[in-house]
Amino acid sequence: AESLVNVLKEVITDDPDLLHFLSVILLCGKSTLPDGTVSLSPRGAMAGTPVSPFFANVYLLSMDRYFEEIGASYFRYSDDILIFAKTREELDARISDFYRHIEEKGLSVNPKKVSVSSPGDAWEFLGFSYKDGQVDISEVTKNKLKGKIRRKAKSLLRWKTKTGAEYERAARALIRTFNKKLYNEENDDLFTWCRWFFPVITTDKSLRELDRYLLEYVRYLYSGRHYKGNFRITYDDIKKMGFRSLVHEYYISRDAGESGDS
Template identity: 30%
Template sequence: MKQSFTEKSLEKFYTAKDFYKLGIKSENLDFTNILMQLEKEKISFPKFKIINSIFINTSISLEYTLLIRKLNDNIKRLYGVKQADRNSIVHQVQILLQETSRPISILRLDIQKFYDSIDKNLILEKVIENDSLLSYQSKYVLKNLLLENSQFQKQDGLPFGLNISATLSEIYMKSFDRDIKKIDGIYFYVRYVDDILIFTYTEEDIENKIKNILPKNLHFHEDREYKKKLIKLPFKTSEGSFDYLGYNFSIKNEQLITTIADIKIKKIKSRIIMSFVNYFRDKDFLLLHQRIKFLTSNYYIRQENKYANEREVKKLKSGIYYNYKLIDIDNLGQLKNLDIFLQKSISAKQGKFGKKLSRLLTQNQRNLLKKHSFKVGFERKISHNFNETTLSKITKGWQS
């Protein structure tokens, strides 16, 4: 596998998303300086922008961003790292809950401060010093980025927000993922980043056995109610529910019901209100309309580069349908309730909120907003195109 950093190999990681967000065309990229630094082993990464403790990949020059993407791709391919697919996991959980006939208990565990707690030096020692898989140049770039960069030198864990941190964390957790499946009594195990779900035949000391094989510095949340035993199967002997990956799984009258987790419903309602509150400040009706449209529908960003064939072009899909496509189709009460909440918010004329809204919104504007529906957006998979600049404006109003 070619690990070399060349103009062509770096440019392969340029996507349409980069153009939408930064307005930089691929032909305007200049790798002269960065390739010279690599050759002389004097590379110097610019400072990353930090928002809410998250390092922003694209806050440095695009050429350096592409360098990190290439390095990340080298590591992913060499170590066979694949990010877990949320929809596949949820679908698998649904099947297991429906088909399990033997009595089991379900345990959900959450790793505390996952990226911050990973021993950066330990994982880099494995990748840089002990393994011969990674090329000398790749090791140099990785070491320079995470060990010699002034922003990360004093940080013990992995920087949250960089895609390479997600890849290194998966390598760090490989032995744990392998060893946990060897524990007697564990019927099913899945991990999505720091969120773990376990089906077990026995309650005997399972949690302590799992704690004993956790990698260095990692700990489970001890104050979360959901980490304890949640539910017993088969359905005939118990009823209960639990949340996982944005969904709620409940068992009633021997039937599995999959809905949107309450915490996600509250988040959507909060964003509706915050959209109006921001409108009170900026008086930008177009932006308010875009926010309501965004919440009630779906969108995709075409992600491609000039070397990709049609099969390699990716469409990043998101929205009310694509985020919750596995809820029960015949049980859309939550979406109806969201519609009621939205309509009441738009129609409000009383109280401090309603009076402010009445002074700003015309009836025609209210009618335009009322055309949007969570239920319709879900059922019809209604999609809109939002460029990166618009997406940034939309979501910025919801950041706390």
């Protein structure tokens, strides 16, 4: 915590009140819970708080500057880092540089989160995957969204069974939940899922997979199981309940972007 405060002093030179506030967050070592209980905790910034990404960016600023000075192909967003090299020897040198800076900062790296890709291999960064010139949604991101769809559908099925609610009511609730998560057009300032992925991806492969998955669970709410009989609920039926295809919305977004550029 003290070393991060020292870095903040170098960065924040024109706002002493802000510097004091951030320093207190890092050095206080205690917090007050909503019920008034005082919780003692190790000093530092709790992960997941609004200021933690800022602290991460500031703390690793010296590493950013180093890689910039030597002309390395280096990219970082918070603690997600991507390094390119033309040869294995150059890559090994950059990896050594990286670990040296991490050790100097008193940090550690989870080996499970480190991967080295050869030319032609797929790699992932910030929720995207890249392979053979195509940018798609990463497997991790797809699986996270599938997990949310599955959990929400099972929760709605329990509610439907308990209350005797009609199928269409539960199905509309599932569709509405993910329309809001994926698009949320009611709030133009919100950085939604589609606003992050649509401008970057160059294929609809993962979008088709996610469309099929959501449709499967909309139908699952009808019977509570996965079987062919669920297809009595047609695609048109589901569209009438408000379903919006990711593939369709992606091409609308892309066409709008192309017309805006022309």
